[in-house]
Amino acid sequence: MTRKTVRIAMNGVTGRMGYRQHLLRSILALREQGGLDVGGGTVIWPEPVLVGRAEHKLAAMADRHGLTEWSTDLDAVLADDSIDIYFDAQVTAAREEAVKKAIAAGKHLYVEKPTATGLAGALELARLAQAAGIKHGVVQDKIFLPGLLKLKRLIEGGFFGRILSVRGEFGYWVFEGDWQEAQRPSWNYRAEDGGGIATDMFPHWEYVLHELFGPVRTVQAQLATHIPRRWDEAGKPYEATADDAAYGIFELASGAVAQINSSWAVRVNRDELVEFQVDGTEGSAVAGLRRCRVQHRSATPKPVWNPDLPATEDFRAQWQEVPDNETFDNGFKEQWALFLRHVVLDELWRWDLMAGARGVHLAELGIRSAQEGRRLDVPELSL
Structure with missing residues (x-):
């Protein structure tokens, strides 16, 4: 099997939703099953890099799950060329600025909703992402x-x-x-x-x-x-x-x-x-x-x-x-799997930042x- 590692900066995983649904039940669950098998002898292996403001929470979380990479410095993480995807599950008020930084750094995006605090901000993110030529998705779990x-x-x-x-x-x-x-x-x-x-x-x-x-x-x-x-x-x-x-x-x-x-x-x-x-x-x-x-x-x-x-x-x-x-799997995990396939295999994807803007x-x-x-x-x- 060929392992394709995808490094994901996960911001906001110390919060309830970011931890339970995105880190624990999606990314770590994919790792526990041996990665995402996409056929043809290829497995996508998600590698999370935890990001947040509370150093003690990040350290404890990483230790609990055997993870080695975490940081309170978002700018430094985004400057790392090995990071493929930026994920954001922060409070809504902090999301816009962080997502703009990730777009400027050329990272693919997967973000919680609402994507911004208002329509003007949500549309700006969609425009910036399109202009940057990156792949972008919005969580639409239900x-x-x-x-x-x-x-x-x-x-x-x-x-x-x-x-x-x-x-x-x-x-x-x-x-x-x-x-x-x-x-x-x-x-x-x-x-x-x-x-x-x-x-x-x-x-x-x-x-x-x-x-x-x-x-x-x-x-x-x-x-x-x-x-x-x-x-x-x-x-x-x-x-x-x-x-x-x-x-x-x-x-x-x-x-x-x-x-x-x-x-x-x-x-x-x-x-x-x-x-x-x-x-x-x-x-x-x-x-x-x-x-x-x-x-x-x-x-x-x-x-x-x-x-x-x-x-x-x-x-x-x-x-x-x-x-x-x-057989139904966790909905957050199912959409994460589709987004990872979109990033790695360029498969069809329709839940982008414009879909997020419609919600806002x-x-x-x-x-x-x-x-x-x-x-x-x-x-x-x-x-």
């Missing part, structure tokens, strides 16, 4: 979830007929941090630090809707800060200046309507933390992280509204489980829609 892959299979098989609507519910209760520790970092709730659930989640909903159902043409949103006072990692109270809930209605190019609620102030009464119900003329489906259930037109019951009598039907039991039919654009328009109290058009973007 379309690689088993539940949404099953949903995509149904769409491609014509199960729904004409799709009428999409209804999404995402969220869970994030503790305020006083009597129970919060599950999310405090910067998420400070607008001045790039926080806010619309900024965080609307980029996700853009690529989910775009990939599965088609482009978004209009957006109307209502944002709220339901919990105005929280406690940070040091136990100190602070005022939440960013939205912790976003309620969006999106009109799609097909004419279908999507309604997606996102909240960090909701208690879960559903099977999974995110679920999408898709209704079409021929059938409906409910897809979550892993499961997908369907109800075909021919098997649709005929309930009758009567508030004077108790319900006698078990509505959930009237849906059929969609089988796996394939939708978030920006959603926030503006809430501020102005009106529906806004979502024009197509171009460089």
Whole structure:
């Protein structure tokens, strides 16, 4: 076997997402399986170089996983000609400047979203990357979830007929941090630090809707800060200046309507933390992280509204489980594998910085829609 080593500067891996999903469950998982076998006797071997601000955290992480290279000096890492890819999972406010440095250094890019704090910055990154002739990708993990892959299979098989609507519910209760520790970092709730659930989640909903159902043409949103006072990692109270809930209605190019609620102030009464119900003329489906259930037109019951009598039907039991039919791996790992193949083998890739800019654009328009109290058009973007 021929081993093709790809050296990756991984910035922001001391954070929850950067560590768990990108380093541990993607890059290290690929190494544990012997590298990425791309056929023809070739294996791509990812070699991470950890980058961050906290020296003690980087050292401890490297020691824990048997890694030898880490640095708190991003400029020095980017100046290293042996580095092939720059990956960024930092807080959003720090991403733009670091990605610009990586572009100037000629590194291929793979970055978390949102790619920038605003559309102008996101488009500038896309333009700079294109001008530099580098390969660039944006993490769009949710379309690689088993539940949404099953949903995509149904769409491609014509199960729904004409799709009428999409209804999404995402969220869970994030503790305020006083009597129970919060599950999310405090910067998420400070607008001045790039926080806010619309900024965080609307980029996700853009690529989910775009990939599965088609482009978004209009957006109307209502944002709220339901919990105005929280406690940070040091136990100190602070005022939440960013939205912790976003309620969006999106009109799609097909004419279908999507309604997606996102909240960090909701208690879960559903099977999974995110679920999408898709209704079409021929059938409906409910897809979550892993499961997908369907109800075909021919098997649709005929309930009758009567508030004077108790319900006698078990509505959930009237849906059929969609089988796996394939083995599903971690979604972050799956997209990392595709990007590595893109870099090494020049295989087709479509989740680039322009796709990331579309997500930033939708978030920006959603926030503006809430501020102005009106529906806004979502024009197509171009460089």
